[in-house]
Amino acid sequence: MTGQTTRPELLAVSGVTKAYPGVVANSDVSFSIKEGEVHALLGENGAGKSTLVKMIYGLVKPDSGSMRLSGAAYAPNEPRQARSSGVAMVFQHFSLFEALSVAENVALGMENPPKLRDLAGRIRKVSEEYGLPLDPDRMVGDLSAGERQRVEIIRCLLQDPKLLIMDEPTSVLTPQEVEILFKTLRQLSAEGTAILYISHKLEEIRALCDEATILRRGKVVATCTPRDRSAREMAELMVGATLTPPERGAKAKGETALQVSGLSVASPIPFGTSLKNIGFSVAKGEVLGIAGVAGNGQDELLLALSGELRTAAGTLSIDGKDVSALGPNDRRRAGLVAAPEERLGHAAAPDMSLVENALLSGATRQGLVKNGFIDWPATRSFAEGIVKDFDVRTPGTHVAARALSGGNLQKFVVGRELSQAPTVIVINQPTWGVDAAAAAAIRQAILDRAAQGAAVVVISQDLDELLEIADNFAALNEGRLTPPRPVAGLTIDEIGLMMGGAHGMEVAHHAH
Amino acid sequence: MLGDINPAVLIASLMVASVPIILAAIGELVVEKAGVLNLGVEGMMIMGAICGFVTAVATGNPYLGFLGGAVGAAALSLVFGFLTQFMLSNQVATGLALTLFGQGLSSLIGQGYNGVKPPLTGTVPLGPLADIPVLGRILFDHDWVVYFSVASIAAVWAVLKYTRVGLILRAVGESHDAAHALGYKVIRIRILAIMFGGAMAGIGGAYVSLIRVPQWTDGITAGAGWIALAIVVFASWKPWRVLLGAYLFGGITVLQLNLQAAGAAIPAHYLSMAPYLITILVLVVMSSGKGRASLNAPAALGQNFHASR
The missing domain is CATH 3.40.50.300 (P-loop containing nucleotide triphosphate hydrolases)
Structure with missing residues (x-):
C-alpha cells in the first residue's frame, strides 16, 4: 500500500x-x-x-x-x-x-x-x-x-x-x-x-x-x-472531549452469591443455540465477564438466568437457595435482576411510559403494588430517581419508551435494574449502541454496584468492555461455557481461543 | 351401507368440493410467503362469489363471471393492502374486519339475486378419455376450474422454487428489513401478493356460486375461507401440501354427505361437524411437533414494514 x-x-x-x-x-x-x-x-x-x-x-x-x-x-x-x-x-x-x-x-x-x-x-x-x-x-x-x-x-x-x-x-x-x-x-x-x-x-x-x-x-x-x-x-x-476510564473500588471477595451447575436447556428461539452443561459461580462483589461471538447462546443464557426459561432442579441457586423452578418475579424477590440485550420489546414495552416500564420490573422489589393496587406516586418517584441517577435525557417520565434514543433507553433499563438493590445482576450487552460517554457511565454504575457487594454477570460481545470491568472472564462457544479465568494476565490470543478460535478458517489462508 | 358409496364418484366429487379451498389457500399461501397475514379470505371469497354471480348473470358468460369474481375480490383485497401497507394498521384486526365487511357488502349486492339461475359451466370435453372406466370418471370428467386449481398449485410451486420473482417474494416475507436494504420494493411486492391472493380467493368464491351450488344465497361460502387459512398452516407453507390438505378436507366433507345420504346411524349434525373437527385436530397435531411447523413459517409474517427503521 x-x-x-x-x-x-x-x-x-x-x-x-x-x-x-x-x-x-x-x-x-x-x-x-x-x-x-x-x-x-x-x-x-x-x-x-x-x-x-x-x-x-x-x-x-x-x-x-x-x-x-x-x-x-x-x-x-x-x-x-x-x-x-x-x-x-x-x-x-x-x-x-x-x-x-x-x-x-x-x-x-x-x-x-x-x-x-x-x-x-x-x-x-x-x-x-x-x-x-x-x-x-x-x-x-x-x-x-x-x-x-x-x-x-x-x-x-x-x-x-x-x-x-x-x-x-x-x-x-x-x-x-x-x-x-x-x-x-x-x-x-x-x-x-x-x-x-x-x-x-x-x-x-x-x-x-x-x-x-x-x-x-x-x-x-x-x-x-x-x-x-x-x-x-x-x-x-x-x-470531542477527554475520556476517563472507569475507576474500580478496592474490594474483598465475598461468599458465593450465584451458583450455576450443569445447566442445559434447549433454545426457545428459532435457529437459536441450546445451552450445554453450563457451570460457574459468582461471588459477592465479583464481576464475571462472559464473551462470545453473537449467537453462541448469549440470549439463551440470559433467559435461563432471568427465569424466563426454567431449568432442571438444582442447576441454579442464589445465596445457596435453589431457584431453578422460579419464574422471573420470584427470582427478583430472591435478589436477581436481569437486563436483556433487546431494549425495545424485551427490556421495555415500547408504547408504555417510562413510569409504567419502571413498574414492570420494579414492582416486586420496590413494593410498588399494594393489595393488588398500583402505588402510582411511589412508582413515579422510582422512575424519576432512575432518570436522575443515570442521566437519562428525556422530557419527562410520562413519555413512551420508544421515544427515547437507544443510548438513553439503555441507560434507563440498566438503571432500573441497578436501582433495585439487587444481590445478583445479569446484563446482556450493557452498552450496545450507546455512545462513549454513556457507556462509561453505565460501566461505572455496574462497578459501583459490585463494590457495594452485588455479584455481577456481564454478557458482552465487546472484549474491551469486558477486560475493563470484569474480574473473571469466560466465553460462550456454541452453547458451552469455558471455565472462568481471572482477567489479569489473559492475552488476546488466549481469549480468541476461548471464544472458539476462527472456526477452522486458518487453513484457508495458509495456502496464500 | 358403505357399499352404497361408489369410490370413483366419491373421489371425483371430492375434487370438485376442494376447488374453492385450493384456490383460496394457494392465494393466501403466496400472501403469507410475502410476510402478510390476511385473515380476510372468507370476506374476499364471498365478494368473489357475488361479483362472479352478478357478472355471469349480466353477461350470460360464466368465464366472464369468474373474471368478475377475481376482480371484485382483488379490489376488496386492495382495501386491506392499503390499510395495512400504507396506513400500517394491524393485520389481524384489519383481516377480520375485511371478512365482516365482505359479508355485508356481498349481501347488499346480492339483493334481488336470490333464486336466479346462473349460466351453466360445462365439463371440459376430453372425448374418449372420459369413457375410460373409473379413471375417466375421476380425472377426465370435470369443469375447467378443477384443472385450473391443480395447475395453479403447480405454477405457484414452480415460481416460488425456481424463479427470481419467487425468491424475491420469499425474501420479503423472510426479512423485510434485509430486502429493503438490498433495494427491493417491499410494499409494492406485498401489495401485488395481496392482490394475487384476493383474485384467487375470488375465483374460489365464484366457483361456489357459479358451479358448486349454483345459485346465490347470503353466506354461501360457509366458512371455506377459514378452512383455507387453516390449510395454509396445515401445509406448512408448501404448495403441494395445500392440495393434500384441501383434498383431505374435501374428502371428509363429501364422505360425510354420502354417509348422511346412505342413512348412517350417526346423527347428521355430528357428520356435518366432522370436517371442521378433523381440521382442528390435524392443526393441533401439526403444531405440537415442537417448532417443526412453526419453523417453516415466513419469519416476517404479520409484521408491518416501515422504511424509516
Missing part, C-alpha cells in the same frame, strides 16, 4: 448534507477515496456514519451536495444503481435471510445472477480464492456470525466492486476471524479495490487503514493518517 498518492481518485463526496426532522445527520460532509485505498470512517454512534454510507449506496438521497465516482457525476437513486456502478456494501445488520440458502442470499444481492447451480460453483471458487470457504447449499440460519459475514462479503466480491463499503464488520468476530478478514481486505486493496471501512475500534483502524475521516455530530472534524496517530488521540477527536 505504498505510492498511493499517485493513484487516481475513485470517489469524491463534496458538501453533502442530509437532515431528518429534528436532527441534521450530515452537514456539509466532504472527503475522497483513491483507488485501492482503505479509508476509515470514524465516529461515535449518531455521528452520521451510517447516513453517509447509505447515501453512497443509494438507500438515502442527500438534501444537497454532490458525489463523483471515477470522475463522473454519481447520484444513485437506489442500491441497484449503486451496485451497477461498482459500489458494494457489507451491512452491519439486516441483510441476510436466515431461512434461505447461502446461494439464494447471494443471488438476492446481485443484479443479474446466473442460474443457482452456476452461482454455487462461483461462490465456491471465489470464496476459496479469498480464504473465506463457504458452502453455498447451507441455510444461513445455521451459520456462525463470522460465516454469515463471509456470505455478505462474497456477495459483494462476485460483482467485482470498485468500492466496498464495510459497516462495523468486526463487531461480531473473534480476534482470529478479524485477522483473516484483514488479510482478505488487504488482498482486495492490493488488487485495486477501494474499501470504505466504518468502525469505532481504533486499534483495528490503525492496523488496517491508509486514511481516516472523523465525523462528529454530522460534520467532518478531522482527517488523518491512522498509523501516525495514537488511538487515544483519535478517540478524543471522535468524542
